[in-house]
Amino acid sequence: MSALSMNTTTAPPRAAAIDWAPLLLTPLLALAALPLVGSGSTWFTLTAAGLAMGMIIFIIASGLTLIFGLMDVLNFGHGIFIALGAFVAVSVLGLLPAWTTADSLALNLAAIGLAMLAAMASAGAAGWLFERLLVRRVYGLHLMQILITMGGMVVGEEVIKMVWGPQMIALEVPAALRGALLFGDAAIEKYRLLAVAVGLAVFIALLLVLNRTKLGLLIRAGVQDKEMVESLGYRIHRLFVGVFVAGSALAGLGGVMWGLYQQGVVPQMGARVNVLIFIVIIIGGLGSTTGCFVGAMLVGLLANYTGFLAPKLALFSNILLMAMVLLWRPQGLYPVTSR
Amino acid sequence: MIARLLSHDLPRSRPLAVILLLILLGLAFAPFLFPGAKAMNVAAKVLVFIVLAASYDLLLGYTGIVSFAHTMFFGIGAYGVAIASSRLGPTWSALAMGTVAAVLLSLALSFAIGLFSLRVRAIFYAMITLAVASAFQTLASQLSELTGGEDGLNFKLPELLSPAHRLMEEPLLGASLDGRFITYYIVFFCAALLFLALLRIVNSPFGRVLQAIRENDFRAEAIGYRTVVYRTLSNVLAAIFATLAGALLALWLRYNSADTSLSFEIMVDILLIVVIGGMGTLYGAVCGATLFILAQSYLQDLMAAGASAAQGLPWLAALLSPDRWLLWLGVLFVLSVYFFPTGVVGKLRKEQGR
Numbered sequence: 001m002s003a004l005s006m007n008t009t010t011a012p013p014r015a016a017a018i019d020w021a022p023l024l025l026t027p028l029l030a031l032a033a034l035p036l037v038g039s040g041s042t043w044f045t046l047t048a049a050g051l052a053m054g055m056i057i058f059i060i061a062s063g064l065t066l067i068f069g070l071m072d073v074l075n076f077g078h079g080i081f082i083a084l085g086a087f088v089a090v091s092v093l094g095l096l097p098a099w100t101t102a103d104s105l106a107l108n109l110a111a112i113g114l115a116m117l118a119a120m121a122s123a124g125a126a127g128w129l130f131e132r133l134l135v136r137r138v139y140g141l142h143l144m145q146i147l148i149t150m151g152g153m154v155v156g157e158e159v160i161k162m163v164w165g166p167q168m169i170a171l172e173v174p175a176a177l178r179g180a181l182l183f184g185d186a187a188i189e190k191y192r193l194l195a196v197a198v199g200l201a202v203f204i205a206l207l208l209v210l211n212r213t214k215l216g217l218l219i220r221a222g223v224q225d226k227e228m229v230e231s232l233g234y235r236i237h238r239l240f241v242g243v244f245v246a247g248s249a250l251a252g253l254g255g256v257m258w259g260l261y262q263q264g265v266v267p268q269m270g271a272r273v274n275v276l277i278f279i280v281i282i283i284g285g286l287g288s289t290t291g292c293f294v295g296a297m298l299v300g301l302l303a304n305y306t307g308f309l310a311p312k313l314a315l316f317s318n319i320l321l322m323a324m325v326l327l328w329r330p331q332g333l334y335p336v337t338s339r
Numbered sequence: 340m341i342a343r344l345l346s347h348d349l350p351r352s353r354p355l356a357v358i359l360l361l362i363l364l365g366l367a368f369a370p371f372l373f374p375g376a377k378a379m380n381v382a383a384k385v386l387v388f389i390v391l392a393a394s395y396d397l398l399l400g401y402t403g404i405v406s407f408a409h410t411m412f413f414g415i416g417a418y419g420v421a422i423a424s425s426r427l428g429p430t431w432s433a434l435a436m437g438t439v440a441a442v443l444l445s446l447a448l449s450f451a452i453g454l455f456s457l458r459v460r461a462i463f464y465a466m467i468t469l470a471v472a473s474a475f476q477t478l479a480s481q482l483s484e485l486t487g488g489e490d491g492l493n494f495k496l497p498e499l500l501s502p503a504h505r506l507m508e509e510p511l512l513g514a515s516l517d518g519r520f521i522t523y524y525i526v527f528f529c530a531a532l533l534f535l536a537l538l539r540i541v542n543s544p545f546g547r548v549l550q551a552i553r554e555n556d557f558r559a560e561a562i563g564y565r566t567v568v569y570r571t572l573s574n575v576l577a578a579i580f581a582t583l584a585g586a587l588l589a590l591w592l593r594y595n596s597a598d599t600s601l602s603f604e605i606m607v608d609i610l611l612i613v614v615i616g617g618m619g620t621l622y623g624a625v626c627g628a629t630l631f632i633l634a635q636s637y638l639q640d641l642m643a644a645g646a647s648a649a650q651g652l653p654w655l656a657a658l659l660s661p662d663r664w665l666l667w668l669g670v671l672f673v674l675s676v677y678f679f680p681t682g683v684v685g686k687l688r689k690e691q692g693r
Binding site: 074076134137142143144145146147148150151152154155158159161162166271274275278279282286312315316318319322 | 405658665672
């Protein structure tokens with residue numbers, strides 16, 4: 001810590017030197033898989049599928065890592081917003097059968113867009129309530145946070161079961177997005193293209209907001225040193241609530257994508273995805289958005305490659321990946337320096 | 340004598356002492372007081388969960404570590420007995436070998452996880468254990484030749500413990516003296532012994548160091564205790580006790596599957612038990628486990644009655660439906676973390692202090 005502050009006083013302010021090594025991991029992994037998979041078209045299909053899965057995971061995990069980075073709150077109840085988003089999407093799409101079955105891309109996309117908006121709104125509102133009722137009283141107390149957010153998760157899951165029932169509900173991709181596009185021998189499911197588009201949009205929007213706006217400046221400053229931001233006259237708590245709501249809304253959006261990807265929703269999906277996104281944010285470095293993105297890509301790609309090469313191993317590929325990354329960088333790919 | 344047996348950690352509250360005594364008597368004479376298969380099952384489950392929750396309290400309440408891998412060790416114990424008995428046949432040596440092998444596996448695993456991740460912050464450990472536990476659950480369901488997969492394993496116990504074995508033809512004081520009767524008392528005495536051993540551990544100088552680490556690990560380190568070593572030891576001890584509890588569960592059920600001993604739902608149950616009962620006191624585990632298992636077994640019937648009474652009001656009926664009992668326990672959990680973090684036991688002791 002002291003060495004760091006000495007540096008900043010003597011050297012000019014550190015230019016944003018980009019740490020390339022972790023960014024190279026994703027293409028390296030993809031290239032390494034090419035000879036193992038053998039056929040080029042299969043590799044292309046797998047890579048596209050992996051990237052799409054990674055994008056969806058990123059959308060879900062980005063909110064969690066932001067909340068942790070800014071507020072030092074690890075929300076074990078994050079999964080509940082994922083499940084809520086997915087179930088809201090089920091209801092919304094269920095109300096619009098004419099739009100989802102119509103063979104028109106525009107109507108289909110409109111239906112999905114509407115479902116996403118509703119999911120984000122309800123997950124955001126639930127996030128606001130969650131922060132207000134549960135998290136607000138336990139800032140700074142990690143043990144209590146884990147317990148209380150876990151409790152919130154249990155209650156939330158039961159409420160979802162009460163409203164939508166405990167059984168699995170099918171969530172079909174709208175008509176025009178079913179099936180795959182063929183590029184030579186390689187096939188890419190149309191829905192995955194949508195997932196990549198949405199994921200990239202979220203990533204770019206997050207980067208722009210965080211790096212180019214005053215709000216982003218405040219959030220990044222808050223991650224580094226929240227007392228300082230407070231002493232400059234900004235109400236850090238409002239920022240906290242805003243980020244919590246935004247993170248929950250992102251989880252809701254991710255829940256819609258995940259539900260459509262899995263083609264069904266169950267109340268327990270939140271708890272299941274929780275494990276996955278924890279692994280991703282540990283790999284990325286707790287609190288880092290870029291790290292979260294790289295981590296999500298790695299997890300998505302590896303899951304698809306191992307699923308093809310060694311299906312038994314695929315179930316543990318995440319854990320292995322996490323162990324290897326932590327051996328290389330114990331704080332994750334992009335450690336957040338203030339912690 | 341009693342003070343020594345309890346390691347001088349007395350209940351320190353008259354109502355609490357009465358409750359504990361009632362629980363002890365109820366469990367000790369369960370076969371005579373509550374004959375019938377369901378009541379016996381409930382009593383045995385209470386015993387197992389007392390040990391399981393008490394061992395988790397060693398981690399959560401005494402050392403201040405949140406682990407989500409506790410059911411993994413519980414499951415290892417249960418699978419150890421189940422696999423050994425179904426492979427090697429219903430013999431005592433199979434039971435012993437299964438238990439020993441399970442304890443060794445838990446020891447190695449908990450030691451590795453502890454060394455790997457206890458150096459860092461509590462939150463990190465919680466996440467890593469969550470990931471490891473879910474991977475282990477997948478592994479157990481994948482190795483279906485060994486673990487029976489989703490169906491689980493049914494196995495037989497040695498002749499002496501099988502339900503068909505009879506000590507006496509006539510029931511004695513309302514209890515039928517068969518193999519189940521003997522098994523129950525084996526479980527009872529093992530659980531009591533394990534609980535007393537845990538009491539001994541938390542009230543030893545070692546236990547005091549754990550509490551110091553919980554309160555302020557920085558200062559504990561400054562006094563000269565290697566916190567990593569103590570945390571890892573606490574983790575290993577808790578894992579071993581959980582493994583033994585798992586072995587007892589398998590012994591009682593003569594069956595094991597991922598759902599009965601490994602699932603994440605059980606992890607949540609343990610958390611609820613420890614927090615509602617009272618963190619940082621083993622008596623909390625006793626009260627919590629008894630309350631929880633009784634609620635799990637009988638409250639649902641009550642709620643079903645309530646739901647059918649509230650038929651006219653669909654919302655109320657949905658809230659009272661027996662499937663929603665976890666909702667109420669979850670709410671109780673959240674409220675108890677806020678308003679009485681010391682749980683039932685802490686509340687009772689405070690009343691006495693006034």
